Amino acid sequence: MNQLLALTPRRLKLLIIALPLLLATLYYALLAADRYVSESIVTVRQASQDSAGSVPGVAMLLGGVNPPSRDDTLYLRQFIHSLALLNRLDAELDLRGHFEAETADPLYRLYDGVSQEWFLDYYRSRVEVTFDDIAGLLTVRAQGFEPAFAQALNAAILKESERFVNDFSQRMAREQMGFAENELKGAAARLQQAKSQVLAFQTKNKLLDPLTQAEASSALTAKLQSEQAQQEAELRNARTFLNDSSYQIKALRSQLEATRSQLDIERLRATSGRTGERLNRLAADFQELILQAGFAEDAYKLSLAAVENARIEASRKLKSLVVIEPPSLPETARYPRRIYNLVTLAVICLLLYGITRLVIATIREHQD
Template sequence: MKMSKAKTIKSIILKTDQRRLARGKATLIKLGVFVLLPTLTAFIYYMFIASNFYESEAQFKVHTGSGKALNNDLTAEAYILSREALTRLENDFNFIASYQSKKVDFFNRIPEHANFEDAYQYYLKLVKISFDQTSGIATLKIKAPTPYKAKIYADALLKYSDDIILKLADKFRNEQLTFAKQELNNAESRLAVARSSLLKLEDSDHTPLNSQTISNLIPVKISLEKELAQTKIKYNKLKANLKTTSPQLVALQHKINYLISSIEQENKKIADAKTNRENPPTQSFLLEQILAERDFAEESYRSAINFLENSRNELLRQYHYLAIIVPPNMPFSAIYPNVFTGTLTVFSLTLALFGIFSLLIAIIREHVRI
């Protein structure tokens, strides 16, 4: 009886050991299939199949003509990452075809029948740009299948950025100068009209009558016109640095509209007073009115000349250009693929996933037994 029990216990222990051994072998097989095999495949790919990519790096800074850096100007960075930049690279260097070449491995090349949007998404993976808010220095990095192409692509992107900065600066300068010249032309026209009216009055013959009503309206109109001119100048100066939707510009625009409306009302009052038969203007008052208009026109003319000169000087100080701090380098070795890092990454991911799924399966089996 005792011998029978001992044999039974021994048989149970043997079966348990066999099950454990079988589970251990199964685990090793699964580990080999789901972890070691992908890791070996990754090693072979990175070591013998993956195409080399070289990275050229450059640093630049956006300056004004006075030498002051624009720390918050991201125009160049935005343009480098734009579709327009890719289009220019394609037109100048047949950029997309370089990454569709059979020399680039299947997993890293642009598909032969890819559209422009697919190529652009691929381009964003090749080009990296970072911006240091403290120093104002931007760092550009671009990857290419050869060292030479990496360098010429980086050189081209810097040139394109410089072109767009100069283009925007020229556009802004022309707009500001056009506005200043328009103000000067308006002032010249107003002065010419005032002088012409004065000459006509000297040759005219009017009957002296009361002019008290109009004389009260003229100073109000002139004051409003002066305030309007000053507000317009202030608006255009702020417009150079602020968006049109900013609270300051919106408030100034409302003020300009209000002043224009007020001047129109004053002009209407003066016109009504002039046509009033019971109280027509006297020749002396008309002379006073025209002289006041001439004085204001002369003052506006001088202000317009000063505004034009100040605008020119200010635009020279605000002139932008791209300064290359570190020119694009010719890379000597490929940064991709990194065999060790790539293989280790695949091993770590597959091992982590294997552990998670094994734990989940063990929990499910335990619940089934219960």
């Protein structure tokens, strides 16, 4: 404390203002390495799903598989800062060798033998990735101590990014294809089972189509009832002028008895049948089996169309990397911003000097 109070304003200025500015000026003039920035702008576009929508029901079966392109762009941003990409870039461009070569700059060089985690943090500080939430664009800025290396690093990042998007798209297509094929197998099994049930029903009851048989029996019964009513009317009419022992009356009675007997037979056939089942119950059961078979056939057609659509989708890119602006070749170094940094440091030093003078004056006032 006494040493601080002993400092004169001139020495305080030298210590707080002049010395930091001198050291910073010497660093930026002699040691700081120029860092060039190559910039590119990309986005991930999703292929149109018109082909799936053109097949009825396919969009319903396959819908919800593909995520929005905004999410894909965010996935790509995480991939660019991933350790897997760093290892690929290091193997291709020798990132360690480039960033370790600038030995004069003690602040922004990469030191020999640093750990994998330290190297990843260093890489993330040299590759800036920003996402425009409104336009859905991804801006990649890659730094390098040489302009050509910064451009090569940015281009390599875009090449690996395109491979990542393609692999991701193809993997989704394969999963979609597998799902559609499994649905097709299940639909085919259900269709075969439904057909077998229809055949077993026909074989068991020895009826090709109980619905047709029931309709025919109902039509025949209605016809016999109509004939019976007509014959009864003729018999009553004949009795008005003939006695019951006449030949015509006996003939009409005989014909009426035959019609009644046939009507009873048809009614019995419709309500009992050979197997003891009622014909209307057989018709209802058969109709249910036919509906199940029709539904299984429709599901099979839908699954078959889904497989064909998935095969088409698998043969083309579902997602693609669109390069809005290719990697630029920088002509001037963007970093370090020497004048800006020196001015900022000067302002900070002046503020610190003023605060220190105020503290010293306050302490001296309390001592007096």
